Amino acid sequence: MPDLSAIPTIALKDARIALRDRFLLAATLALVAAALISLITGTVAMRTDVATYMAAKQQLLALGKSLGSIAAPEFYPLKLMRGTIEQIEIMGAVIALIAGYRAAVEERGRQTLALILTRPLSNWQFLTAKLLGGAGLMATALAFVFALCAVVLALGSGIGIGANDLLRLAITWGASTLYLSAIFAVGFGLSLWLKSPASGLLYAFALWLLVVLVAPQIGDTMDPDNQVAGGVFAQLSIPKAEQTRIKQGFATYETIRNGIEVSSVTKHYERFTFAVLGIKDIYTGKALGPIWADKKGDAWFLILFTLGLGGLVLLRPIRADRLTKET
């Protein structure tokens, strides 16, 4: 039975170093700032909509007309999390890459990797500790982001949030932790494997561009409704039933478009969290049970992708000529 006590020791040592590391703190604060900026600007936009509705309502009442001509808007505070989720997808992923890079370079740069491997410690134990330390770090930073967002939502939306909303935020926090842990593993693995850790970071950035930005962007851009300002169907004023009929004629195109989107883990993360938070209209106000039934595929992809990447890092042995920063 292998001695597993070294794993928490190394993971906690990483956590302590990360807490002392001003750069990582600055990066976490940058994520908080990006998330809050999106949340606050979303709140301002929502309040503008409310004000517009109230003004129209007052005008109709003053004219003695019925309110039936304008639809009363429904407001769901969690919908305001859209910008925050998108910031985690993009900015959070960059921070996770850098955290992964630093987890590798702090051992290679300080020449401690060679020392650690002279101890009675397996490669997999060392790597597991580093990955768990990274996942813990991501979980802590995200807990901070989501706690702040919950406070801003409760105070800023004017509607307040309940226990069910908090549960949905907690599930989203879990999914976000998985997503960023996977990206951390990419940054860590590449910075550990390549000759120069800086090259590892560079390749990690290139992968980030492709997986996080380009693949979802291609899918998004291929959406016909994103080709015309305001949407093609809205511009042509086509009723919903006719829209559905027309869309059926483009099933193959839609399959290809969807296939490109789902090749990216980012899209699975986005689809799952958008459903849980009710950001996507068809899931707004829906119970978690039916959402899980619909979106468990995305959740499983996220889980298996993270475990798979972690497994890949664990399985690849540490090369003797990669123990220091430069060789």
Added chain:
Amino acid sequence: MTPSTILRRHALAALARERTIALVAALFAALVLVSAYLGWSATSTVDAIYASATHWFEANGKPVPPNPVTQGSPLALLRNLTIYISLIGAFSAIVIGYRMVETDRRAGVLPLIGARPLERLDYARGKVSALALAVGGLAALAGVVGAATLAILPSVHLGPGDWARLAAFFSLGWLYMMIFGLIAIGASARARSETVGLMVPTVVWLVLTFVWPALTGNILPTAAINPISALAPAPQSAIFDLSANLLGPFSLAEAYKYLGAELMGYLPDGLPPRGPVPPLVVMMLFAAGSGLYALRGCLKLDMTKGGPDA
């Protein structure tokens, strides 16, 4: 041969040997092709949707609205290029600018250059001109692929004015990439570690691309990388009016996308630029600022450090 010419040739030769640069350039070229395909494919789909909708309008005795595809310029087919230049193009320029100084430092060439009777200004001139040529190569590559695509497509007919606009668009793209390349030269010249030299321009690029548009116009990150959604008007609110006035002049990515859309003919009618400063002026100010930053970095570069342990 002047010292700056020698340094430029050396920098370009070093870049040509770098596998990373070749990889990033190949990625950029591939995405330019993807962009051309996407433009053609998406436009054809919208066209087919319109044809299908026309039957419904006629069957219901309603007036048929104009086709949204034929209302725009044929250059709009390449609208995704605006985004790919702002993503992969800017990132490539950052990598080129970063490697430009870092390669000298890591190879131990800096102390050798420092020992020669050279002015620091020559070093700066050599590096900036090499960057301009390398980034110009990327812009030219995108230009050739884009122009070939437009020339091959049978349904697209461009006049001399359109070709001139296309050329102006690629010049704009070159300027945009140069700004980030210059920031990367300045950052890697001044940074104490190679990572910081890469991180500073990357963070600036991320903030300008994904955070600033949210502040000035509530443009979310995913919308910021969609050529059409990125041009949504800001919500009608005093707060956004104020933020656009204060922060709009610093919104480089939005200024570039606005000008790109204007040149390629897909700018929504009546959409004002973000903030009171004209987008071209915003880009020129950023170009001047980043140029000065790169120059200052090269002038203050520590020429005594070099080699793998620097």
